[in-house]
Amino acid sequence: MDAFYVAVELLRRPELVGKPVIVAGGGPRAVVTTASYEARRYGVGSAMPVSQAMRLCPDLIRLPVDMAHYRERSAEVMRRVNELGVPTEPASLDEIYLDLNGVPDPVARMSALVRRIREELRLTASVGIGPNKLVAKVASDAEKPAGFVVLTREQAAERFAGAPPRLLPGIGPKTAERLDALGVKTIRDLQAFPVGELVRRFGEHHGRGLHDRAHFRSDAPVARRELKSRSVEETFDFDIADPAELERILVRQAERLAAELAQRKVAGRTIAIKVRLDDWTTYTRAKTIDHRTADPETIRTVAMALLRANPPARPVRLLGVRVGGFEERRAERPAAEGENLSLLPA
DNA sequence: TCTGGGGTCCTTAATCGT
């Protein structure tokens, strides 16, 4: 979906259409969640501090985040997507992969879908069609908004050859910087870079991944993914140094998190806290217990023990709690002769 | 008035059992 949160907001604020608009959190430390295309012309973009965005565009209109509403509108979109009856993989509220293998005329089906979304929901979507998720993703981004790009792997490798490596998903600021230092300025440079050298410098996995990506090779299946962890975290408007206050906040977060786990009917074995200090140093501390839990008392007690064992040395900017390890623990070890598997812990 | 919140995946290191 194109500028999804803003687009949804503009449906109820039609007088703002055509103006530079952002959806952003409140408070002095908020960042931009989504910017309208008009705002982007000023250089405003996602993840930018709102303070900076306002400096770039003083007339910027700032709307608060209303996730519950975006979730509802997203469900309306996703219902229409899923009516195609093909395997899907939601990537977020506003992105979804479809496995169109075996679908007779995928281009026609997808343009009909986009038309439906436009006419029934008054929202615009962009589509990328390709032989794998990587090509589809980059193609869908290429002509936003309302783009519709169909490419083979070879066409993608040629069409984006002149673009910076940063265009490829998985290559972020750090990797782009390291590649730049190696003289790799474009995807073409990356395509030509010896894979052995990439492996030597970035490691087996990442190195080979960079080479494959540059050539738009990808074999990740379209498959729905299970939730692995759930967390609650909060950046304070003002840094907090008082340990008692931090503990009160942690208790609230633990209880909120437990409620969400219960609602989703999941439970986990690993409980972790996250602390970000005023100088932006961040640490996490985790403890894995012998059973899965969603119990507020347990989560609160473990989180509190982790905080007390690791008291922040400076004022705290962010505090959070996480529960992970949802999946069933499975003994991979082959059974010894005569061993009774049924006596093993779950 | 620098830098959110909710996630995933990978790497590295330590530890433990067979």
Next chain:
DNA sequence: TCTGACGATTAAGGACCC
């Protein structure tokens, strides 16, 4: 009893994505 290989698990940090 010691040693090494190896696989699994845990912990911590970091890169990346929307």
